[in-house]
Amino acid sequence: IVDTDDEDDDDSESNKALKAIVQGFKKLVEGGYIEMVQPIATDQDSKAQKDKQDGIHGGEFEFEMDEDGTIKGKKRSRSSSADADTKSKKRKVDKGDSNDDSYGTSKPHHPKILSLLAAQRSLIPSGSVYRVNTAMFHTSLRAMVLSRLVSEMYPAETDKTAKKKGQSEKDEKEHMGAIVNAALTFAARQEHAPSGHMLGHKESEEDKHHRMAEWGTFCPSDIAPYLPPEVTKSLKSDVGGLQKNLSALLVRMAELRYPPVILEVEEALGHPKGGKFEVCTRQLLQRMRDRIVHRVLTTHHGIVAARIVSVLQMKGHTECDAIAEDAMVPAKEAREILHRLHRDKYISLFDMHITRTHNTGTAIFLWDVDPSRLLKTVKNNVCSAILNLRLRRQHEVEVGKDWMDRAKEAGATEENVHEEDKKKYLAFCKGLERLDCACLQLDETLMVLTDF
Numbered sequence: 001i002v003d004t005d006d007e008d009d010d011d012s013e014s015n016k017a018l019k020a021i022v023q024g025f026k027k028l029v030e031g032g033y034i035e036m037v038q039p040i041a042t043d044q045d046s047k048a049q050k051d052k053q054d055g056i057h058g059g060e061f062e063f064e065m066d067e068d069g070t071i072k073g074k075k076r077s078r079s080s081s082a083d084a085d086t087k088s089k090k091r092k093v094d095k096g097d098s099n100d101d102s103y104g105t106s107k108p109h110h111p112k113i114l115s116l117l118a119a120q121r122s123l124i125p126s127g128s129v130y131r132v133n134t135a136m137f138h139t140s141l142r143a144m145v146l147s148r149l150v151s152e153m154y155p156a157e158t159d160k161t162a163k164k165k166g167q168s169e170k171d172e173k174e175h176m177g178a179i180v181n182a183a184l185t186f187a188a189r190q191e192h193a194p195s196g197h198m199l200g201h202k203e204s205e206e207d208k209h210h211r212m213a214e215w216g217t218f219c220p221s222d223i224a225p226y227l228p229p230e231v232t233k234s235l236k237s238d239v240g241g242l243q244k245n246l247s248a249l250l251v252r253m254a255e256l257r258y259p260p261v262i263l264e265v266e267e268a269l270g271h272p273k274g275g276k277f278e279v280c281t282r283q284l285l286q287r288m289r290d291r292i293v294h295r296v297l298t299t300h301h302g303i304v305a306a307r308i309v310s311v312l313q314m315k316g317h318t319e320c321d322a323i324a325e326d327a328m329v330p331a332k333e334a335r336e337i338l339h340r341l342h343r344d345k346y347i348s349l350f351d352m353h354i355t356r357t358h359n360t361g362t363a364i365f366l367w368d369v370d371p372s373r374l375l376k377t378v379k380n381n382v383c384s385a386i387l388n389l390r391l392r393r394q395h396e397v398e399v400g401k402d403w404m405d406r407a408k409e410a411g412a413t414e415e416n417v418h419e420e421d422k423k424k425y426l427a428f429c430k431g432l433e434r435l436d437c438a439c440l441q442l443d444e445t446l447m448v449l450t451d452f
Helices: 005-031 043-057 081-096 111-120 134-153 159-165 167-174 176-192 205-213 220-226 229-237 241-254 281-301 303-315 320-327 331-343 371-399 401-408 419-450
Strands: 034-036 061-065 071-075 130-132 262-266 276-279 348-352 364-368
Touching: 005 034, 005 111, 134 176, 134 281, 134 419, 176 220, 176 241, 176 276, 220 241, 229 241, 241 262, 281 303, 281 331, 281 371, 281 419, 303 320, 303 331, 320 331, 320 364, 371 401, 371 419, 401 419
Parallel strands: none
Antiparallel strands: 034 130, 061 071, 262 276, 348 364
16 A cells, blocks of 8 residues: 555645746736747848848849840849858758757656646747846836835825825825836836737737837826725725826826926826826936935035035036025135035036136136036946945955854854854844945945936
């Protein structure tokens, strides 16, 4: 008698694991985080494309005259030694590997995985190859960063101020970040997630251009599935329902300025879907970069230096006395700060000489901010900070190598016997955690300055 209970349990666990893997892969494909790689063109396809290009651009023709004096032309054939070498090499490979028709056929296919994928063939075709869609990850991170920015610019009111202004205004500011996140997530799905045109359905050029022109725009009903459950519940509970309240909230968000958050593309009043809107991504990103630059200047040179840079960004080429007056600081202090900023390549100096002798006593010195140079300097400072943090973490790991080895070998015996050792080990782990958090924050800052 053979006990098969353990085998049945193993089979059920493996089936659950395979189903979870297939479902997870399906969600990643539907979300656009994994994209299908286009098949590599064969020799016949490339030759046909080359012949088509030759027909368009003219190609090379040979002309000959017969005995009657008529001229005949024909297309010149392209044959080179490289083509002959590649053909011979292909023949050798085909003879040596005649059993393998395509890559990966020697690997056995799992029958359970094939049965689970059989119902998903419209989304996951047979023999398809996939890769990670980095553009979708960047777009998702940008949506998270911009929604957090909007939530910080328009925070939710406290209970005391909400009673004075009304509960509706409080709820309005609470949902702004979630609405921006939902709108940008929907825009990312529009661009990267597979839809009908990627699932085997034919699409005309006109429909394709129309679909691409709609990227970024949305209606209230489009972003409703991407809202958090608490926001959906709050909007549904108000009079008018989800779509009407969401449309009214988007219209109020479109009235915000400095920077604008939502652009009303089609007027919501009388629109069958409650209007058409678009997130002002470029203005929000510029606001985010300006905040980063202001914080870097404040950290390195103080609040007065950040104020001086803001004055120069608004007024352009300005003399030192005018800068000191606008920044509300003494002229001597402003002059010192300007020279420090110029030394660190945050601002530039333009000297205009009145005479040909280039006398500094009669010259006019104008200070200015070049946006590209300022952004480049901030990027270099952030990169230097990331490098220093990583070197510091590497040094801390080398110093605390004994603590890490003892933690790995901790089994039957306690990791640290004495209370002082335990405190030192916890302080060591806390220091590494702080360094890791700082590196992640700087990576996100550099991503905003570079990739977004």
